[in-house]
Amino acid sequence: MTNTIQSHRIAVIEDDELQLASLVTGLEQQGFTVESYTNREDAQNAFNEKLPDLVISDIILGSEMDGGFDLAKHLLSYNQPIPIIFLSERQSEFDIYTGHALGAIDYLPKPISLNVLIVKVKNLLRITSSTGQKEQLGEFASKIPGLELSQEKFKAYWHEKQLDLTATEFEMLKQFAISGEGTVVSYDSLQASTQGVVERNTINTHICRIRNAFKKVTPDFNLIHNEYGRGYSWQSKD
Structure with a gap:
């Protein structure tokens, strides 16, 4: 039986390399194609070449306190919706509201349960890929x-x-x-x-x-x- 998950490309942006490696490993074990970045600029440059099916991003990226939000703003410039899941230790009402206002599908707290994240990713891609x-x-x-x-x-x-x-x-x-x-x-x-x-x-x-x-x-x-x-x-x- 063909695994349809393999056709989905997920971009993960996380400046903590240990957390990034954990996320990438967990998602790849589920059959996803994962592209990883430690900063906003590298992710945006890659998106200019080819857009992923889903973006998972931290809010604070290196010295950029709102790097994830800025990345979401950049994604809004494309003529197709790219779903975003934010992962962050910042859990104020303002931050959560801002994330959703920028088009985030979900805003999950750190430390993240990898099992919960994977379930949400599968459900979300089931929605966005079932148009046909x-x-x-x-x-x-x-x-x-x-x-x-x-x-x-x-x-x-x-x-x-x-x-x-x-x-x-x-x-x-x-x-x-x-x-x-x-x-x-x-x-x-x-x-x-x-x-x-x-x-x-x-x-x-x-x-x-x-x-x-x-x-x-x-x-x-x-x-x-x-x-x-x-x-x-x-x-x-x-």
């Missing part, structure tokens, strides 16, 4: 007026303006587009849509980010409602 098995662009129609989704590119548009969403948040938003107005999207459905990448206790945070993405287009946006104990629903103003 899902609806192709044009075959998926949103039931919500003004909301359009491109399954092929993991991009969503609100009144023809692109929303700033991660791949997992795109999958969560898709549940509302499929269900339509007035239908409750359960917590279990939202979590299942991300293949377990989003944990139950962080769903509210991702919904808040989705709402904020809409507010950047329409500041008075208030259509995603909390259904206490059940999940969320899309409710029109009428």
Whole structure:
């Protein structure tokens, strides 16, 4: 049986060489192709030649206190979403918010459990690599007026303006587009849509980010409602 994991290229950026070696060994043992870097500049130069399928990065890289964040900003300049997992000892609310605002799929504390990281990596790549098995662009129609989704590119548009969403948040938003107005999207459905990448206790945070993405287009946006104990629903103003 062919191991589909082998086709995935993961870039790991970590300035601690012992930690870097541990991450690389653990990921390679799972069949991933791993490219390792100890600094932001080398990683960016490599990305200019060929982009990886996933980036795992520390925040502090050498003398650059925000090297990982700067790397994420650089990735945003490419015309395709590259999922990022941050690993860091910095666990302030501001740092975690900044990481997610820059497009991070996850922000994990150090010291990291390698087993947990590997599970999250597999789940995340299952989402981002399954486009060919899902609806192709044009075959998926949103039931919500003004909301359009491109399954092929993991991009969503609100009144023809692109929303700033991660791949997992795109999958969560898709549940509302499929269900339509007035239908409750359960917590279990939202979590299942991300293949377990989003944990139950962080769903509210991702919904808040989705709402904020809409507010950047329409500041008075208030259509995603909390259904206490059940999940969320899309409710029109009428």
